[in-house]
Amino acid sequence: MSRLSSKEQRLEAPVCTVSDGRMKPCVWPAVLVLLGFLALVPIIDSISPSVEQSSRVGANASQHPPQSCAFGSSCVRLLQCPEIDRMALVRYLSRPPYLRSPPERRWETSFWRRCTLDDSVGQPVGICCPPLGLTGSEPWHPAESGEESFERTNGPANEDDEVLLRAESFGRWELEKFRANANAIDGGLLDGAMHLHGGFPVPHDAIPAASLWAGLKDVLTQQALNRITNGTGVKAFRRKKRCLLGEARCDKPHSRYRRFDGRCNNIAPGGSLWGSVGYPMGRVLPPAYDDGVWSPRTVSVAGRYLPTARKLSSALFADLHQPHAHYNVLLMQFGQFLAHDFSRNKVIAASTKCCTADGSRRLPEASPGCMAIPVSSGDEFYAQHGVRCMHFMRSAVAPMDDCSVAHGRQLSAVSHFIDGSPIYGVTKEQANGLRAHEGGRLKSLNHRRYHNELPPIERAEGACEKWATLCFRTGDGRSNQLISLVAVHTLMLREHNRVAWNLQRLNPHWKDGTLFHEARRIVVGQLQHIVYNEYLPKVVGKWYATLYGLHPTWGEYSDSYSDRVDPSVTSEFTVAAFRFGHSTVPSKLELKDGPVDTWHTFLDPTRFREQSFYDDLLQSMQRQPMQTVDERFSSSLTRFLDVKPGHPYGVDLSAINIQRGRDHAIRPYNDYLRLAGKPGAHSFDDFGPAMGSKLSALYSHPDDVDLYVGGVLEPPIEGAVVGETFAELISEQFSRFKRGDRYFYSHGPDSNPGHFTLPQLKAIQQSTMAALICANAGDAHEMYVLPDAFALPHEANRPVACTSPEVPRLDLQWWKD
């Protein structure tokens, strides 16, 4: 892959990249480019408008009359078309028009033919997508298969075998260094993020440690193989492997209830593991590993090192108060709850931190999985504390069982589906531990003093701070992280138990199992409905929600399930785009008795002991504005995350987000901007005068800007919380969460074995966040809600009493046998 920016390609002699990542001048291409350019000049004007222009959001329809798609192909958003080689398109768009060859330009009217996606939108914003399989690419994230070196053969089989043996022994040897560090802990199972709010290990860790070590060994072997053969001997490794992602045993493919681990949601051949616990994350674009296999992205397109993650965070992100004009802290908090439903980054096990206890340097015996963030001696905050090293463990990788992919693929330790996994857990055993095994309910702490139920107590070390006298167990190990997150967990637990209780009243003959599974089915349906109806249109805006078909189908079944759609999260989405939420976290949480620093509420939900604390908190979350998505980040996150007693500082989550992006080798921001139909930032000025000059002092080239940085700096779309690039990535992911989930609440009997009847579906679609809050208030007579619970109060969103008939109620009559 060329590391050249469009600007360099224009101004300098063409450069070839050789397999070890070094660059050397390339004479022939230079001549060819010149000839191509000369040949092109006379025809440039006669060519139809470029995809780049035509797909620019907001482009004038009359300037670019839409075209219809050929028979069989359908008009979709570019990101929704797996048949298109996205990377080829991005490379094409990154070049100025005079460097695009005539055949490529013809693609614009064939492969990259644009079309009108939605009449109501009236703009040519779609692309004609050929039917799946037509171009022979895999249905699963074909962007990944573009690794050239992978297809090459290297000599006869016996030579290959020898090379492979050498590479494997290198791989084993390297792996030992990782294992030696991790062995000090319980079987090497400990999640290295334990002390970093990434959560303590779930009691029933669904991903066997052996599989994680196997994944690591695979990438280490692959790296060694590339080194030995100078990048050409990859096929040997491939031949030796099973070359098939495993299948789950789907004993009950048409079960009415989804599995906890997400397996067997898809029952087509090859799909049974899609979206399940431990399944690798996908990619929107191929990764930009320095060595093409697993070395993190560290080098600029200009060949220098990228600025460190902490330097970027401290220079660009400041703790400034900018309340959002429309949305409240409940929207922020629901976002975090939702994030924990679909993703949990698993990091490499290690028994030591990366840095010395005083943070002054890297620990010599640190695990090779450490990718500590360097802190400069002039750091505006950490310097005074002598900190030069910030802990960061690399993400674990999945075994390379899918032989079309020869690079590290990170995995999610929770089910990727929006299936209430933070409530129910991600394995059957975990769910069993959370169930009361009576009346279909979940275990809870029920005391009159609390006015209603709270989650049961968690005693595992590391789940909360040592001084917390109350700590909760839920389906997700991160639930105690923030006091307002505990409130959302409590709300969902109460809703489950309330529904189970009412179902039991209606159907006294139902046993515990039926009550539990039916209540779970209903609660997950409500959750999905609230996500798609109330949450998403606010985050990505109504326009994107329409483009991607994210609005609910009111009173009707949706027919969008496809067994070719993989719902798994992509690295870009979970490592960058959906972390937009970190910018919305306020520095202080408004509680009934006054504001408190957000970080003071981390991992300590003790105050839930106080009577009516839950009710008060939910009300104040609705009144307090969240923060806008931009360069403003609370120092609760950038200075005091994971702060330990007696320490005047913690770690920097914004720096961690940037570092995580490089760990996953996420491509630079500009590539995604182009994918979203924008011309790309050609100069730093494109980021605005103030931010442009800051960025130019940090990065050597606009093509270096990290996706997370560029994404949060984008001005929000009108009527949305995030900017266009994040909106595109988020919408695309949520469209797969819907189209790739057989059990999605509105999918009908044609695909969904657990479908609701139409009257039941209509009842579920009455659910709103406000309705949920009211139904589960400690004291409904004292509780007020905003009908649009994620929005701030305004003329059309005045508080109403929970007892008011205006607040909808879930009508469970439809579930009576």
Ligand code: HEM
């Ligand atoms: C005070 C509030 C929050 C804190 C302290 C927090 C903290 C964290 C931490 C420590 C990580 C793991 C970082 C890493 O090692 O890579 C993380 C990941 C993440 N956060 Fe947050 N977060 C907060 C709020 C939010 C919100 C509001 C959202 C979204 C709306 C969000 C979305 C995410 C996502 C998508 C991930 C990746 C999850 C994964 O795969 O592990 N977070 N957060």
Ligand SMILES: [Ca+2]
């Ligand atoms: Ca899930």
